[in-house]
Amino acid sequence: MSAAPILSTKPELSGKTVRRAKVPVQPIVAVLAAVLLLGVPFWLVISTAGKNQAEALNPNLNAPSQWQLFENFGQVFSEGRMLTGFFGSLLVMVPAVFGVLILGSMAAWVLGRRGGKGMAVIYAVAISGIVLPPAVVTIVLLLRQLGLAGTAVGMIGVYMGMYLSTVIFFVTGFVRTIPPELEEAARVDGASPLKVFLKIILPLLVPVLATATILICLYIWNDVFYALFVVGGRLDTLPLNLYQVASSGLYLQNWHLIFAYITLMSLPLLITFVVAQRKIISGITSGAVK
């Protein structure tokens, strides 16, 4: 579909033009792809979220005969426990992200600076969590034994255990690119390791920590699988409430409410993304391709 216009471009041989010659077909194909692949699903969400129950019973692409988007928003806001879900999501995400960033960069600094076999083994073990799946059933058992079952603290601990590996992996690689001389200078002035870490290293880590923050926020904000096991029914988060709204018999087939909920719940990340898209996109891509 998209290969056609690119293939039809004749290579430009003259002058210093490095990029292909301008093709008027390409923008049309790009916009068409966006409209078909993204426009259709998104229009379905918005139009259905604006319908009444009878019209939304069988979701289609017709515009609502009468828009009642904000009435539906109001209804899920009060009945879908939107606010408690929002604050519940924040309550677990913020401490978990701060925790992994601080603990992860502390460990990564030492792992990136000290050599030897022992360190290599610890590093390998510490980053193995990037690929290995968490033991989701027995973690519930462990939390029960610790008295943390169904609590926000338990959930924060589980998320930290899951995403510390990612932070350690990203930050250790970054620490190795920081010249050790920068630390030595402070050390000569008598600064303690903690001070060197806080005053010299941590500020330099900001770009890589920003990337890690974006990724981990994305994962935790949207997670429902681990939340179902650890805090399901005990604590509200936005995805957990969506799951309840969509799967409870009361709301079954109430597509206008499901889609109104989806619209509202996507807004915080969507707004953040639109405001900071340049930084987010460059942050994510810089970590992946080296």
Place this chain on the structure above:
Amino acid sequence: MTAVMSPQDVSRVEDTSKARRHGGKRGGKNDHPLWFLIPALAVLVVFFFIPTLFNFIYAFTNWSSFKSAIGFTGLDNFITLFNSGTLLNALRVTLVYAVLVAIFQNLFGLVLALLLERDTRVNRAVRVAFFIPVIMSALAVGYIFQALLKPEGALNGILSFLTGNHVSIAWLGDTTWTIVVVALVHAWKWMGLSMLIYLAGLKTINDDVLEAARLDGASWWTTFREIRFPLLAPAVTFNVATALLGSMNGFDVVQATTEGGPGGSTELLNIFIFRTFGQGLFAQATTMSLVLFLAVAILAFPLIRMLRKREDVL
């Protein structure tokens, strides 16, 4: 900060550090104390490694919500799950799903990256649009497609309009093809991320190389196949590995579209674990969790090594 230091500064600093290492008893090791590792390792041990270790223990017990005592039963859970066919089915479905997602997600991501490669205003806007599904909840994406793919849903509506006949395909009700449809939905959600990574990879390719190929009269396709695609190896490694391993751990999209149906044909390991856990059969859920852990562990390390080797050849 590096730029601020003059070369003399750096050499002076190096001198002092050398002097300290030789003179003082405190070697460089105390500058990076081991206790910095302890908080992170403690969290990892408590919340990641101990539960994983428990997997290897409780998979061999009769732990359930029906009785308070837990006793060892050996391989009973494995035998029960194996004989009922659920173990092999869930494992097969998970692997098929992961491979399909990896193929679709990379194919779509690469095609999008090539389509939107030039830095125009339209392309930048379309790239941002394709990243929106990535930031959405996978559960929400699943519900959107459940509505879209109903027999009387929007997709069949569009197809009816285009063909002029009434189309009512049950996209999510076929025991053979639904897994492909669900994998396509999963790939749709993540293709924007693959696209970004491929775009970044394409940007790192030296323009002179492409110009030389062009002067030699190489076609777009030859240039892509012989030069650009091989140079994309690091991006391919990252994308294939994350797509494959991420979807082996998949749950949200499938739970929201089919809940494992029809007839268990899309029952991923995680769907099974969630359902069995809900029924109170904790030991069986743990057994499947262990199976998932082992499957990922067995696949991940050779996969990453293989993909890395491909990079080295270049």
